[in-house]
Amino acid sequence: MSTRTQNTRRQGGIRGLFARIRASQFLSELASNRLAIVGLVIITTMAGLAIYARVFIGGVPPLTEGQYQAIIHSNLGGNSDLAKASPSLQYPFGLDGQARSIFPRVMYGAWLALKWGTITVGASTVLGVGLGVVAAYYGDITDNVIMRAMDVLLAFPSLLLALALVTIFGTGLENAVLALVLVYTPRFARVVRGAALKVMEDEYIDATVALGARDFRVLVRHVVPNCLAPVTVQSTLNFGLAIIDLAALSFLGFGAEAGTPSWGMMLSNGVEHGLHSAWWWAFFPGLFLALTVLGFNLLGDGMRDALDPRMRDAVD
Amino acid sequence: MASKWFVAKRILLLVPVLTGVATLVFAILHISPGDPARVMAGQRATAEQIELIRQETGLNDPIWIQYGRFLADTAQLSFGDSYVLKPNQPVASILKNSIPITIELAVYGQLMGITLGLPLGVLSAIKQDSITDHITRIGALTGISVPIFWSGPVVIILFSVMLGIFPTNGRIAQGFFLSDTWLFFGNELPVTGLITIDTLLLGRYDAFASAVRHLFLPASVIGIYSMALISRMMRSSMLEVIRQDYIRTARAKGQGEKITMLKHGLKNAFIPVITVIGIQFGTLLGGAVLTETVFGIQGMGMILVEAIEVGDYPVVQGAVLVFALLFTLVNLGVDITYSYLDPRIQQ
Numbered sequence: 001m002s003t004r005t006q007n008t009r010r011q012g013g014i015r016g017l018f019a020r021i022r023a024s025q026f027l028s029e030l031a032s033n034r035l036a037i038v039g040l041v042i043i044t045t046m047a048g049l050a051i052y053a054r055v056f057i058g059g060v061p062p063l064t065e066g067q068y069q070a071i072i073h074s075n076l077g078g079n080s081d082l083a084k085a086s087p088s089l090q091y092p093f094g095l096d097g098q099a100r101s102i103f104p105r106v107m108y109g110a111w112l113a114l115k116w117g118t119i120t121v122g123a124s125t126v127l128g129v130g131l132g133v134v135a136a137y138y139g140d141i142t143d144n145v146i147m148r149a150m151d152v153l154l155a156f157p158s159l160l161l162a163l164a165l166v167t168i169f170g171t172g173l174e175n176a177v178l179a180l181v182l183v184y185t186p187r188f189a190r191v192v193r194g195a196a197l198k199v200m201e202d203e204y205i206d207a208t209v210a211l212g213a214r215d216f217r218v219l220v221r222h223v224v225p226n227c228l229a230p231v232t233v234q235s236t237l238n239f240g241l242a243i244i245d246l247a248a249l250s251f252l253g254f255g256a257e258a259g260t261p262s263w264g265m266m267l268s269n270g271v272e273h274g275l276h277s278a279w280w281w282a283f284f285p286g287l288f289l290a291l292t293v294l295g296f297n298l299l300g301d302g303m304r305d306a307l308d309p310r311m312r313d314a315v316d
Numbered sequence: 317m318a319s320k321w322f323v324a325k326r327i328l329l330l331v332p333v334l335t336g337v338a339t340l341v342f343a344i345l346h347i348s349p350g351d352p353a354r355v356m357a358g359q360r361a362t363a364e365q366i367e368l369i370r371q372e373t374g375l376n377d378p379i380w381i382q383y384g385r386f387l388a389d390t391a392q393l394s395f396g397d398s399y400v401l402k403p404n405q406p407v408a409s410i411l412k413n414s415i416p417i418t419i420e421l422a423v424y425g426q427l428m429g430i431t432l433g434l435p436l437g438v439l440s441a442i443k444q445d446s447i448t449d450h451i452t453r454i455g456a457l458t459g460i461s462v463p464i465f466w467s468g469p470v471v472i473i474l475f476s477v478m479l480g481i482f483p484t485n486g487r488i489a490q491g492f493f494l495s496d497t498w499l500f501f502g503n504e505l506p507v508t509g510l511i512t513i514d515t516l517l518l519g520r521y522d523a524f525a526s527a528v529r530h531l532f533l534p535a536s537v538i539g540i541y542s543m544a545l546i547s548r549m550m551r552s553s554m555l556e557v558i559r560q561d562y563i564r565t566a567r568a569k570g571q572g573e574k575i576t577m578l579k580h581g582l583k584n585a586f587i588p589v590i591t592v593i594g595i596q597f598g599t600l601l602g603g604a605v606l607t608e609t610v611f612g613i614q615g616m617g618m619i620l621v622e623a624i625e626v627g628d629y630p631v632v633q634g635a636v637l638v639f640a641l642l643f644t645l646v647n648l649g650v651d652i653t654y655s656y657l658d659p660r661i662q663q
Contacts, residue, residue: 035454152336156640157602160620164340164636167624168347244463248606251465252621264465271469271610275484279473286466294461301457 029306036302042295046288050111057104087280094280096266097273105261106284112262113243113292116177120242123181125235128188133223135189136196137215147193150186158183158241159248166254173246173262176255180245184238191234195227202226233307237300240293247289263289322655326648335387337640342386344636345629346379352399352629395634400626401619407634410619415638416509417487417615421607422600424512424531425538430593433543437550438585442577444555452547459544464603467537468610475533485612487511488527534611538603542596549592554585587657594650598643 030036087094093102135146153161165179199205200223208218249255250264251271258265263285270282345352353369354361361369370376374385389395395407402410440452476484488511508514512531515524557563558581566576604617612618616635623631 035457148332149336151333152340155333155337155644156636157599157643159602159605160636160639160643163605163620163624164344164632167344167629167632170348240461247463248465252605252609253625267465267469271465275469275472276477279477282466282469283473286463286469290458290462290466293463294458297457297461 027306030302033302033305035298036306039295039298039300039302042291043299046110046292046295047114049107050114053104053107054111057108086278093284094278096269096281097278102266102280102284105266106263106288108261109263109266109285110288110292112256112260113246113289116173116246117239117243120177120180120184120246121235121239123177124184124238125188125231127181127185129192129224129227129231131185132189132192133196133219133227136193136200137219137223143193146189150189153182153186154190159245162245162249163252163254166249171254173250173256173260176246176249179249180242183245184242187238188231188234191230192227195230196223199223199226229307233300233303236296236303240296240300243289243293243296319655319659323652326651330644330648334641334644337644338387338390338637339383341390341633341637341640342383344633346382348627348629352627390637395637396630398623398628398631400628401623401631407630410631411616411634411638413509414614414616414619417511417613418601418604418608418617419642420510420512421531421534421538421604421613421615422597424535425600425607426542426593426597428535428539429542429546429596432539433546434550434586434589436543437547437589438554438577438582440547440551441554441558441585449551453551456544456548456551459540460548462541463606464537464541465606465610467540468534468607471533471537472610482533483530485530487530487613488523534607534613537610538600538607541603542600545596546589546592549589550585553588554581557581557585560584587654590657591650591654594646594653598646601639601642601646 085091085095091101091103093106096102096105131146131150135143156164161183162176162179165182166176169175169178205218205222208222213221246255247262247264247267250260250262251268253268256262256265266285267282267289270278270280270285274281351366353366353373353375374382377385393408395411397404397406398410436452436456440449443449472484475482508517511527512524515521515527563576563580566580567573604615605621606617607613608615608618609621616638620632620635620639622628623635
């Protein structure tokens with residue numbers, strides 16, 4: 001405990017955070033958690049696939065000669081089943097209704113999911129941290145106004161709030177992301193407020209104030225860095241949720257545009273058109289979606305277990 | 317008594333929250349990109365017709381007057397008439413028919429989750445770090461990672477399309493719609509709206525069997541998810557309780573392990589799990605949007621999705637409000653139950 005406080009005093013900001021992570025043995029404890037490592041491996045693999053797909057496949061994968069032939073075939077009414085061939089060596093995940101190989105599309109879906117998931121979680125973390133520390137630090141009316149507003153947002157089941165907001169903003173991927181940012185912000189605000197209240201009981205905060213530091217400096221250099229551990233855990237756990245909810249909004253038709261190779265869109269297409277004839281349309285995008293979410297949940301769970309018990313209570 | 321104050325305080329706190337909820341829902345109609353009057357009038361309406369509708373529905377009134385009217389109407393659970401889905405039918409009556417469908421599905425799913433999740437969680441905790449524990453934990457984590465809009469299609473493909481054991485969608489076999497005029501086919505009988513109960517009340521066991529067969533897959537998909545969550549909570553709660561002094565005391569006085577676990581362990585470990593079950597129920601209501609879409613069930617979730625698609629704002633507003641209200645009430649119930657079971661929470 002005393003080492004931690006000293007480290008914090010010596011090095012504020014990000015460097016102080018790393019020092020504290022080492023001091024609290026957070027990483028070494030995390031590294032000994034086999035399930036968390038499995039989670040990390042899954043996430044890294046997905047990220048690798050995503051980057052590969054982004055760099056080498058780009059937006060919509062071009063048609064190969066075979067696919068092209070298949071389309072012509074089906075348009076001529078010849079053999080329409082060729083257009084949605086089942087998984088084979090050539091097309092590991094089969095072809096979709098437009099004779100596109102599903103495998104590269106699913107890989108590209110990883111790129112979309114991780115990219116928009118990061119944006120969603122990142123934005124709600126920043127917003128939530130801001131609101132949470134301000135509420136905790138100023139207390140009184142500020143605290144009440146912020147937290148009651150958060151309560152209103154928390155009074156909806158999360159997907160329904162997202163749907164209500166999408167109705168207000170209009171559909172589309174960017175609007176879906178915006179809606180989800182507002183859905184998740186209250187969770188972060190709550191976690192951070194709780195953590196910040198605990199941090200503010202520490203003496204170094206009083207000391208900093210006594211030294212004449214301005215509010216902004218106290219908040220940014222001392223309160224926020226010391227709340228980051230539970231926030232990181234919450235972000236990781238929320239990442240899986242964000243990916244699911246984004247896919248859900250696309251699945252319901254309020255997120256990604258039709259034709260986008262996002263997992264939600266592919267699933268929706270598979271359920272609507274392929275349930276009885278082409279199981280692979282819905283199966284593979286959903287499998288990758290579930291695997292990615294599992295990766296984040298495994299990692300987040302391990303991180304929560306490795307977390308300082310004092311802060312563990314704050315995380316949902 | 318302190319608990320009465322706790323309950324009163326908790327209920328009073330609902331007023332600002334629900335007002336906020338209503339305000340947000342009011343905003344749906346007034347900030348949304350679409351013009352409600354245009355939606356109401358239909359595609360081919362002239363400017364005059366649209367203006368007439370604006371006047372009739374009060375859309376030309378100042379915003380605060382509309383807001384006041386909205387709050388007053390909402391407080392009486394009156395949400396206006398549907399524009400598009402079922403033109404001129406009151407939203408309240410549309411919702412009244414679909415709420416039981418959604419609740420029934422959530423209840424059965426939750427029951428499955430509880431009956432499977434609780435024993436698994438307890439077992440996992442008692443045999444901590446055993447193979448059983450590892451399998452349960454990994455299974456539970458997998459369960460909460462699998463979205464319903466994937467597990468749903470997968471069980472449909474497996475059990476309906478490939479094996480043909482269960483029907484793909486709907487609430488009951490088509491034949492029952494055609495041969496009878498009661499129940500959901502008309503409103504001739506005062507019914508609960510819960511299909512499994514109504515069919516039994518009417519003594520139609522064949523219809524009941526059909527309804528159960530239709531309910532099984534969607535309820536299982538919900539059940540797997542909720543089982544995963546409940547078993548996780550039960551495990552960690554049980555582990556915490558096992559380490560308490562009173563468990564050691566019970567063991568020290570020579571009480572058998574089974575009785576110690578059941579009488580002292582389970583009873584105390586169950587309290588925090590109640591919260592999870594309650595919150596979970598609220599989340600399930602929200603998840604109805606997905607389950608109902610996948611399984612083609614005309615509950616409140618599906619109606620909400622359809623209403624958003626066509627821009628039927630009164631229906632959207634009504635459905636969102638009812639969902640939020642149910643969610644809030646369930647949470648209130650959970651908090652109050654919790655405070656009676658564990659009086660420490662009131663401080």
